[in-house]
Amino acid sequence: MTQDVQPSKSTELPPWSHLTPNKVPRWSFSKVFSNIVISVLALFFAIPMLWLALASVDKNATFQTKIPVLTAEHYIVSLESGNLAALRNSLVISLVASAIGTVAGFFAAYSFSRHHIVWKGPILLGILFLSGVPITILIVPMYEMFTSAGLLTMFPTAVLLGVTALPFQIYLIKNFIDAIPRDLEEAAYIERAKTWRVLWSVILPLTMPGLASAALFGFVNAWGSFLIPLVLISSDDQQAAPVRLFGFVNATSIDYGAIAAYSIIYSLPVVVLYLALSRQFKTGFVLGGAVR
Amino acid sequence: MSVLTQNSDARTLGLPEKLRLEARLDKARFNPASLVLLAPATVLLLGLFLVPVAYAIYLGFTNLQLIGLHAVNYRFTGWANVNTLIHDATFYQSIWLTVLFVVGSGAVGATLLGLVMAIAMQDCLRLIRQIAGALAIVAWTLPPTTIAIVWKASSTESGIIPTLLGNPNYDLLYDQAMLIVCLANSWSLAGLAMIMFSAALRNVPEEILAAARLEGASRAQTLFKVTLPMLRSTIVTSSLLMTLLTFGNFTLVYLMTAGGPGNQTNILPVYSYLQGFKFFNLGYSALLGNVIVLISAALGGLFVLLGKQRR
Structure with missing residues (x-):
């Protein structure tokens, strides 16, 4: 917003340069909350697919989701x-x-x-x-x-x-x-x-x-x-x-x-x-x- | 444009002699080419959509069977099937389950999930956002058969969800069939809802949000008093779209539970299929199909009505 007021080619500092802009907190409650929500949802989407990926290369595949004994058979x-x-x-x-x-x-x-x-x-x-x-x-x-x-x-x-x-x-x-x-x-x-x-x-x-x-x-x-x-x-x-x-x-x-x-x-x-x-x-x- | 030039335009367009003098260019005219262009779609839609639906309405009032005596020699039985229908407890249960499934997992579940994702993704770390978004979209693009298999594997005995809940021997799919089927359906549709809401959120003008912040509105206030009201039309559209998509979702339920255990997930499309191809009552199955047509006509009407109100 301030840039609009500033004359475009002046090199000197604007008169309000001694003021510091309001600090935007890097981590707010809502940001942390959003990240947690999205991480949980990402897990929700990933979990059912996880079985598919692991079982397809597991020698002893069952409906269990476990670390596979690798095979391509x-x-x-x-x-x-x-x-x-x-x-x-x-x-x-x-x-x-x-x-x-x-x-x-x-x-x-x-x-x-x-x-x-x-x-x-x-x-x-x-x-x-x-x-x-x-x-x-x-x-x-x-x-x-x-x-x-x-x-x-x-x-x-x-x-x-x-x-x-x-x-x-x-x-x-x-x-x-x-x-x-x-x-x-x-x-x-x-x-x-x-x-x-x-x-x-x-x-x-x-x-x-x-x-x-x-x-x-x-x-x-x-x-x-x-x-x-x-x-x-x-x-x-x-x-x-x-x-x-x-x-x-x-x-x-x-x-x-x-x-x-x-x-x-x-x-x-x-x-x-x-x-x-x-x-x-x-x-x-x-x-x-x-x-x- | 004067009358004279309009007429000369008509001449250059190569119209037949008679039309040159009479044709009014300010009115839409019938174009013979449209007959040719519409022919393929008309033939296909009539022959393989509308005629079958009409035929199904007739079959719904016959005693047609899949095998046996009435497979070939079936006849019109009037209200006999309807009589069966209104005394069929499974049918009423099926209607209730359909409503539960469609509203719970489609109109509300998938829409809510997509909405929460789209909003939370706005101030989220880029990496987490991209991973979650990609997973939701892949879940949406998976074919229904795969979705059914994946969810069956993760919710049945020794699957990953019961294991995470602490009891691998618990057959969640058997015990909470409706809940799991609903979860699977929301899981598979949330990606689409998320895309719709993300697009709608990008269209919320930044100035309005800035004005709200300037007035000292908290995050929650901005969300509930500014953003959500502005998303209202998208919420309605998404709910209706999810309703339609869920209503047509036969494959997921049939492959996961086949309507069981004990009719607990026997939604209307599944019940119609089972009546026809498991119990061989094709006529009754067609009648159940007619009920489905009536319900979707009602839903379609609702769609049109809401669309008109918005304009």
């Missing part, structure tokens, strides 16, 4: 053919789901953002509502429909998982397109560009961060889904990783180390993807549509 077991195939299935399912949702979401979001649509408000509200509905309600009807059509396989399930993320993706991408000034498109239209051309050359490059967040959301949503693959994929060799992991837990002789190692291998891509990408578009993914 659990990771080797986790990457056996069947387990690896489940991870690959999950990858394929998640990529397909993410691609379907993002592409369909992009087109719809552009239309919702720019075109005149009858009942646009209520439709958008309905879409927002769909993004909050628990997916459990789809299980019985989808099971009936997929059974009678003989579709209890990977790809129909992937499409369904893509659709479960679609409402939120439309919202997310629409928020990004809404922020793009219309002048650019209008210039392109005046140059007689077609809608496709505008979408591809103007909107797409400018919405990239939004599309990346939407794709990430679709991927994480499908990757984490347990119930839908459990019910809608009938054959074991098409099954997704979380269901395989659950199979470990329910096995007759529980291999605790393998559960921990496979959990880590299964969770790592999502955590890394999120942490790596979130810095690039902090505003988008976390808050994009969720808060509005």
Whole structure:
């Protein structure tokens, strides 16, 4: 505050230089208190994860959390053919789901953002509502429909998982397109560009961060889904990783180390993807549509 | 802009001959391209979301079974399922447990945890702050299956939490199932709430806080009389978001306890799944799903209402 009053280039001391500023105590009660609270909470967050890290490298792993007798065998077991195939299935399912949702979401979001649509408000509200509905309600009807059509396989399930993320993706991408000034498109239209051309050359490059967040959301949503693959994929060799992991837990002789190692291998891509990408578009993914 | 230039704009836009003279550029017009653009999303959402939900409403009034005679030859049974529902003690228990779970661990638990973290992190040592923040965010990004496994391992017999409480042989997950499931859910969502509150705290103007300090307000007074009132809208938003996320959290509860022991954690989504795929009553399961749709519609309405009030 004092600097504003001070003439900018004077070298002599200001007239109030004999006064010392009020001392801010380095440690106040609230600071100590905050540090304790945060440390305790950090422990609260760390403790459950601790078991995961230690058991995955412990030769004699159990549900106990203890100093491990180091071994890598659990990771080797986790990457056996069947387990690896489940991870690959999950990858394929998640990529397909993410691609379907993002592409369909992009087109719809552009239309919702720019075109005149009858009942646009209520439709958008309905879409927002769909993004909050628990997916459990789809299980019985989808099971009936997929059974009678003989579709209890990977790809129909992937499409369904893509659709479960679609409402939120439309919202997310629409928020990004809404922020793009219309002048650019209008210039392109005046140059007689077609809608496709505008979408591809103007909107797409400018919405990239939004599309990346939407794709990430679709991927994480499908990757984490347990119930839908459990019910809608009938054959074991098409099954997704979380269901395989659950199979470990329910096995007759529980291999605790393998559960921990496979959990880590299964969770790592999502955590890394999120942490790596979130810095690039902090505003988008976390808050994009969720808060509005 | 004069009428003349507007018309010439219409010409350069390449509109059909008839529209050139009649089109009013000051009014939004139907754009045929929107049909094409909306088609994929419409087909997908109709075919794999809305039609199934409508179909589920019908199935809720049938005697459909997973296996056996009524698996194929099921029929409309009218109010029979509804009659079962209103005399189903487990259903009422399930509703109560759902409310407990959703409000306790979602709307209140996760929001409060996130809020406390965001506020305390403001005057905290950088290192501690970063570690705690990173841990909370990792907990939030973990897939639900992993969260369930991790919490099951730490709260069951010989797990780390009973050990820290001094009795490794105590099966906390069995004895206090609801409490542990709620803790696990708050644990997994607090990171998101924390991010929301940290962003909101950055938007609290520094001048207001400085003014409060200048008036001699204590830390606690500043917190309760200035900061928290300014965070009110974020608190509401966070509570509702956590409510929705918790309500949909089937995987966590099902994998940790499968609704047990003795229905103690049998929240509505889990009960619906168990009725359908454990007791084979798909029709009744669909009816329970319909109840879930009604509840989320009510929640969604609340969301919209509160959103309108704020504007």
